[in-house]
Amino acid sequence: MAEAPTLPQQLKQYLDALRAAGVEYVAKAGPTPFVRAAPRQTAAAIVAEDPLAARRRGLQLLADEVQNCAKCLELFSMRTRALSGIGPIAAPVAFLGDGPDTVDDREGRPFLGASAAWLDRALEFLSRTRDEVYLLNATRCRAPKRFPTAKECANCRDYLVRELELAQPKVICCLGTTVAQTLLQTTENIATLRGRIHDYAGIPVICTFHPAYLLKNPKSEADGRTDLELIRGAMG
Numbered sequence: 275m276a277e278a279p280t281l282p283q284q285l286k287q288y289l290d291a292l293r294a295a296g297v298e299y300v301a302k303a304g305p306t307p308f309v310r311a312a313p314r315q316t317a318a319a320i321v322a323e324d325p326l327a328a329r330r331r332g333l334q335l336l337a338d339e340v341q342n343c344a345k346c347l348e349l350f351s352m353r354t355r356a357l358s359g360i361g362p363i364a365a366p367v368a369f370l371g372d373g374p375d376t377v378d379d380r381e382g383r384p385f386l387g388a389s390a391a392w393l394d395r396a397l398e399f400l401s402r403t404r405d406e407v408y409l410l411n412a413t414r415c416r417a418p419k420r421f422p423t424a425k426e427c428a429n430c431r432d433y434l435v436r437e438l439e440l441a442q443p444k445v446i447c448c449l450g451t452t453v454a455q456t457l458l459q460t461t462e463n464i465a466t467l468r469g470r471i472h473d474y475a476g477i478p479v480i481c482t483f484h485p486a487y488l489l490k491n492p493k494s495e496a497d498g499r500t501d502l503e504l505i506r507g508a509m510g
């Protein structure tokens with residue numbers, strides 16, 4: 275019986291067969307090419323890479339959360355929408371109102387209703403436009419023909435704190451007693467709070483009268499102007 279070919283003989287026969295079939299070249303075997311997957315970015319890496327984009331994304335997520343909030347049953351049942359703040363990140367100033375009015379609630383933007391006339395005058399004094407400042411409210415839902423209650427302000431304060439943390443305005447202007455007390459966690463009224471600079475998480479805070487009061491009382495115009503001068507000074 276003929277001996278079985280050795281392994282080198284088998285290999286030579288195989289190569290001869292390939293050559294006879296017209297194959298001139300056989301690739302040398304090597305390791306299988308391996309494509310390494312790009313590592314997934316962590317949230318911290320994304321924030322470190324583009325803090326502005328991360329803050330904008332955070333504000334959008336917060337607005338989505340607020341949109342589903344039903345902590346204040348009366349406000350929740352009457353609102354068209356819950357209204358979060360608008361404006362650029364790190365704006366030179368944020369104007370903080372007490373809550374959306376009927377027009378704001380309908381149009382979906384803050385400071386369009388009764389307080390719009392005051393805001394326009396304030397912006398002119400500060401040489402700023404609406405697009406350059408941050409506009410937000412202490413409560414996100416319209417209160418029917420009244421100021422928001424202390425309970426409603428307390429319910430909504432966590433959203434306010436988180437929004438300011440993300441928006442990081444350079445200066446905050448509180449409009450009226452309700453707002454100032456909610457942000458600064460004080461029982462002082464606006465008459466004693468205005469005229470000086472307070473601090474909220476390292477951000478200078480200036481308190482002034484509620485726009486409705488300033489618009490209805492021409493005698494308060496000088497006081498309103500003094501407060502705006504304080505804001506202008508804090509903005510640098």
Ligand code: SF4
Nearest residue numbers: 343345346415429430
């Ligand atoms: S006012 Fe604020 S806490 Fe109350 S229901 Fe609206 S979003 Fe929620």
